[in-house]
Amino acid sequence: MVNLRFCFMNDPELSSTTGRHSMKDATSRVLWVVTDEKPGHRSQQEGLVERLQALASFDVFWLNVESLDISLLDVLLRRRIKPELPAPDWILGAGAGTHSLILKLKRIFRAKTILLMRGAFPMALFDANITPVHDNPPKRRNVLPTTGVMNPVVPRYEGRDEHTGTFLIGGVNDHYQWDDAWIIEQVARICRAQPQVQWTLTDSRRSPDAFLPALKALALPNLTLISYRDTQRGFIKQQLDTTGQLWVTRDSVSMVYECITSGAPTGLLDLKPLRQSRVVKDMDKLLQQGWVQDYAQWDIQQPLPVTETKLWEADRGARWLLDFLR
Structure with a gap:
């Protein structure tokens, strides 16, 4: 340090x-x-x-x-x-x-x-x-x-709490069709598939106002919701540094790279692309190269795997x- x-x-x-x-x-x-x-x-x-x-x-x-x-x-x-x-x-x-x-x-x-x-x-x-x-x-x-x-993230490959997980949620963007209901369904499926994991979810400025209330209504026992408005300085850094696994929406490009850099196992929640933009191609390339896992292809009953390749640009x-x- x-x-x-x-x-x-x-x-x-x-x-x-x-x-x-x-x-x-x-x-x-x-x-x-x-x-x-x-x-x-x-x-x-x-x-x-x-x-x-x-x-x-x-x-x-x-x-x-x-x-x-x-x-x-x-x-x-x-x-x-x-x-x-x-x-x-x-x-x-x-x-x-x-x-x-x-x-x-x-x-x-x-x-x-x-x-x-x-x-x-x-x-x-x-x-x-x-x-x-x-x-x-x-x-x-x-x-x-x-x-x-x-980015300022420092990788950490050991000492993570395998009984914790984090969801990082973006929102309306120019690259993917945002769908509150579909994101909420994916989050709920993961939480129910891994009841032994205590999950934390935070949204962002781009997240629709109705997103957190709709997710809260499901009353998932192993999910804690924290609005970005209520997070303290350094909250994301702490999550990246300690959490056992991360799921992030693929529209949050900088956050995806911070997750990968952190060394935490990372998966991308599913969203339908609006067009073959630079961002969409970049996320597809990360999936193809194995930096992250795709929700649509991953057995969500299993914890996300640690990647063999390391990133610290x-x-x-x-x-x-x-x-x-x-």
Whole structure:
């Protein structure tokens, strides 16, 4: 476990974390993380940064895109941005709103730039890029394709409570036909097929309002329902870290990859695809490759199996960067 020290600067849009060594350590790299604060982008950045700090000495500063106002003249004259901070060695961005900013910062500081996911600018402009395979990254030396997006989840393969299970429920989406009644029926069948397991279910912002009340009406004795509105910070992480098995709706792409990364046996609840979208193809590929089990083909009286293959893309990405940008 990495011991992180959090400091909040005078600028409310900026914060810093220091890795294994203090900022006085001359060998520490300075990493500026430019973030648009969108949850999905922030999650990828956090996962990668945590692994970088676990593997090497980094002084990390988080900068909100809204706190960075960089003019063309600033770039041409290489005017110092954020003079209260040490100059960056590496600059990390994720999300369209960060692309031009990190290129401007690259010009000013002559720093290495790292982009997560594909952008509108040519990949050659960035020193390194990490992009999920499902986004069809180009085959370039400076591009690392990943299985899904990176996340902050740390795998745990032993010590799980086999008498517990978790359902993670998404909702209305552009890729699958959402059906409350069918999802509820699957959940009920699994609970009744494995009465020895105490199940916990939580929904999400996309779940229809009628979903939890309809499921509650079944009064399943071994199922605890928790609305996402009532979950505490870190609840999902705790479930991923301890639960014996996971069932997740396949529309929740980031959650599916977090489940796989966690090391918990994972199954996908059944939903009918609306079209052969990128997400649908990606979920089908995960099933074909054995990363997850399909409800339609699994004997639900049996607990889900542990996968033989392991996934920890944040760790792989961090190790690749440390080698590639050294």
